[in-house]
Amino acid sequence: MNWKAVQRKVLAGLQSKYGLTSVVALIWVTFAADIDLVHIMRTAHEVNVLKREVQRIELDKERVRADLDELMSSSASLERFARERYYMKRPNEDVYRLVPRSAD
Numbered sequence: 001m002n003w004k005a006v007q008r009k010v011l012a013g014l015q016s017k018y019g020l021t022s023v024v025a026l027i028w029v030t031f032a033a034d035i036d037l038v039h040i041m042r043t044a045h046e047v048n049v050l051k052r053e054v055q056r057i058e059l060d061k062e063r064v065r066a067d068l069d070e071l072m073s074s075s076a077s078l079e080r081f082a083r084e085r086y087y088m089k090r091p092n093e094d095v096y097r098l099v100p101r102s103a104d
Contacts, residue, residue, distance in 0.1 A: 013019035030037045071078050082088040089095045 014023060071081055083095075087095055087097065
């Protein structure tokens with residue numbers, strides 16, 4: 001089939017009330033409806049982004065749970081955590097905190 005024949009069939013289809021109604025309905029569903037195709041695609045993208053975020057949070061949760069298990073299983077690791085994170089010290093012990101200079 002050549003291009004002219006396709007053009008004639010499309011124009012003939014658009015001249016009928018069913019063809020014109022179909023084109024208007026397609027345009028309406030794609031762009032103008034409350035829940036149009038653009039809205040559906042944007043929402044699907046947001047869902048995918050949120051699913052990736054949930055996976056990342058699940059991995060962080062597993063890592064934190066493993067750290068917690070390690071801290072609760074050993075008093076040496078608990079002491080190391082308290083010293084590093086909260087600068088805790090034993091009596092009669094001096095703790096020096098080294099802070100890097102800011103680049104001015």
